[in-house]
Amino acid sequence: MNPNAFLPEVSATTIAELLKCYPLASDYLANMRLGKIDHDKTLPDALIDVDEDTLEEFGLTRESVVLHFCSFLSAFSKNTEPARDISSITILGGRDKSGRPEQIEITVVPGEIVSIVGPTGSGKSRLLEDIECLAQRDTPTGRQILLNGNAPDDERRFATGGKLVAQLSQNMNFVMDLTVREFLEMHAKSRMVQNPSEAAKRCFACANSLAGEKYTPDTKVTQLSGGQSRALMIADTALMSASPIILIDEIENAGIDRKEAIKLLAGHEKIILMSTHDPLLALRADKRIGIKNGGIAKILVTTETERQSLTSIEEMDEILQNLRNHLRAGETITSEMIPKMEEKHVGTL
Amino acid sequence: MKLITVAGPPSSGKTSVILKTIANLKLPEKSVGVVKFDSLTSFDHLRYEEQGIPNQTGFAGKICPDHFFVSNIEDAVQWGRKKEFSILVTESAGLCNRCSPYVNGILSVCVIDNLSGVNTPRKIGPMLKYADIVVVTKGDIVSQAEREVFAFNIKEVNANAHVLFINGITGQGAFLLAKYWQDALDIDTLKDRKLRFTMPAAICSYCTGETRIGDNYQMGMLKRMEFEDE
Numbered sequence: 001m002n003p004n005a006f007l008p009e010v011s012a013t014t015i016a017e018l019l020k021c022y023p024l025a026s027d028y029l030a031n032m033r034l035g036k037i038d039h040d041k042t043l044p045d046a047l048i049d050v051d052e053d054t055l056e057e058f059g060l061t062r063e064s065v066v067l068h069f070c071s072f073l074s075a076f077s078k079n080t081e082p083a084r085d086i087s088s089i090t091i092l093g094g095r096d097k098s099g100r101p102e103q104i105e106i107t108v109v110p111g112e113i114v115s116i117v118g119p120t121g122s123g124k125s126r127l128l129e130d131i132e133c134l135a136q137r138d139t140p141t142g143r144q145i146l147l148n149g150n151a152p153d154d155e156r157r158f159a160t161g162g163k164l165v166a167q168l169s170q171n172m173n174f175v176m177d178l179t180v181r182e183f184l185e186m187h188a189k190s191r192m193v194q195n196p197s198e199a200a201k202r203c204f205a206c207a208n209s210l211a212g213e214k215y216t217p218d219t220k221v222t223q224l225s226g227g228q229s230r231a232l233m234i235a236d237t238a239l240m241s242a243s244p245i246i247l248i249d250e251i252e253n254a255g256i257d258r259k260e261a262i263k264l265l266a267g268h269e270k271i272i273l274m275s276t277h278d279p280l281l282a283l284r285a286d287k288r289i290g291i292k293n294g295g296i297a298k299i300l301v302t303t304e305t306e307r308q309s310l311t312s313i314e315e316m317d318e319i320l321q322n323l324r325n326h327l328r329a330g331e332t333i334t335s336e337m338i339p340k341m342e343e344k345h346v347g348t349l
Numbered sequence: 350m351k352l353i354t355v356a357g358p359p360s361s362g363k364t365s366v367i368l369k370t371i372a373n374l375k376l377p378e379k380s381v382g383v384v385k386f387d388s389l390t391s392f393d394h395l396r397y398e399e400q401g402i403p404n405q406t407g408f409a410g411k412i413c414p415d416h417f418f419v420s421n422i423e424d425a426v427q428w429g430r431k432k433e434f435s436i437l438v439t440e441s442a443g444l445c446n447r448c449s450p451y452v453n454g455i456l457s458v459c460v461i462d463n464l465s466g467v468n469t470p471r472k473i474g475p476m477l478k479y480a481d482i483v484v485v486t487k488g489d490i491v492s493q494a495e496r497e498v499f500a501f502n503i504k505e506v507n508a509n510a511h512v513l514f515i516n517g518i519t520g521q522g523a524f525l526l527a528k529y530w531q532d533a534l535d536i537d538t539l540k541d542r543k544l545r546f547t548m549p550a551a552i553c554s555y556c557t558g559e560t561r562i563g564d565n566y567q568m569g570m571l572k573r574m575e576f577e578d579e
Contacts, residue, residue: 172492
């Protein structure tokens, strides 16, 4: 919507009424140190009482504040989420570091999980970057990314820049000094959801169900353990992030329910790219992209045998999990806690 | 020659962003130059030299850094033209959060980092408010939610800005910034162009070297705080 379209409304309505329709507008006034102006007047009238020098400190005049305010309303009224309507992403192969063509094409749809495997430095982040900037054969890899089957134009590339991919990785931290509740409400507010405190509550319950050790909404985010932080980040990304694609970088060692975490993300119609060598996670994916020498070397579809082997991998995982729990409780590990593997299993492992 | 002005708080990652973006431009060597405006010291020239990027550094010293910028920018442009650059980048540290070195029509980039606190975008002022592009660095070490809230707070202050996330270490995201730079305006001079925002009015006795405190020594442009009476 054109900013000027807001001009008649802003000129004729009292500030109090405007704030009812556009609650975010109070942030605008606070940012310009105008929070205390007379809310029973219209903005142009209320500004008459404001010292021009104060406005000038912000580079504004009585007239330009009104226009600036209109463009604020316009920016937050239009659909600012160009990434929402994505039904598929296609990667068309480019070339690897030696210039050899990749000869691949892979399409991923929401709800699908793709794991990315390959040694450190093989080009996993390069692949992510190509997706993030919607490469059009103009990045070093020469890959092309299609959205819903079509090549996005420049405008679309710029508009989605940075909003397409949400990232979750082992080395991420919280830096805000807020409680879990405040943190979630702040995020909900920035996504302009109808009822931020309700959304925050839902997200918190979800995060707590993933965490190995439970916590309260009044805990400071900076005081959460590694596993608790990861659980909160995953729940928050699934329920509140704007990005349709999620890249997960090695979450295996965190104290969280990994299986549930992946299910949660996929269940929210996100496209999940997961860089992992944890069999429990990698085999749960629908496909695996193998990266070598900067290029996509192969695309594997998870086989029936691999899927079936998940049950025994889960059993092994449970044994280890159980040992961790005993250690956490300050107990002694006994040989009974480690079941003997059957002969044939030992042979194949 | 295209001129790009890059500003941002100290240590926000301006130099890293500039280096990564230049690498993404894929222009022949010596066709992009950098002029760094700083106040006292700077070690950034070493990093530019390492990459073979022609650069000049100027120190404002006792002059207000933004006044220093505006009185030297035209000479910087002429230096760039003489060197036959296709792109000249200026880098300046915003020190008092009051000013911005942006010029009408000239692509302006503000660099801030995600670690500086979610409310920082609301405090930075004209340097953020008047930028065409706001680059957020160090986003790889904070949570997705903090990145999103940070970007939202930027939008609240500068609704029309393009917000880009760039990793200054790996260069991830710099590709898009390079695309914007390629579309920047070609100029021969800045003469008669205007700053987007006024420089601070600071002509008081302290500007001219006064150090003593008290009413007797304060002259010129003054602004007194009002304290609440009980």
